[in-house]
Amino acid sequence: MASVRYEISRSTAYDDIKKVSADIDMSDDGPAQEEEQISQASVLASLQHHFDIACATGDIKSMTQLVTAIDRAKKWSAPCQTTASPFA
Numbered sequence: 001m002a003s004v005r006y007e008i009s010r011s012t013a014y015d016d017i018k019k020v021s022a023d024i025d026m027s028d029d030g031p032a033q034e035e036e037q038i039s040q041a042s043v044l045a046s047l048q049h050h051f052d053i054a055c056a057t058g059d060i061k062s063m064t065q066l067v068t069a070i071d072r073a074k075k076w077s078a079p080c081q082t083t084a085s086p087f088a
Helices: 002-006 010-026 040-057 060-075
Strands: none
16 A cells, blocks of 8 residues: 555565554653643643734634633642542
């Protein structure tokens, strides 16, 4: 399929697939041993960036959604320790 789609020889396609498979096998794509905490400042900075873009493009709907998200993020102080399950 790769040989037809990209107009390369079958042997070249097999070689490329073997190389990619080896790269995938060597990569560590599993979960991190220890995940860093999300900081409130980084979330607010990201939301502010998106808000600036929405202002520049004049997207009123996105601006209002981002203002709401910024307000929620400002009230957020730490990761939630309670479960979101209605059965808990």
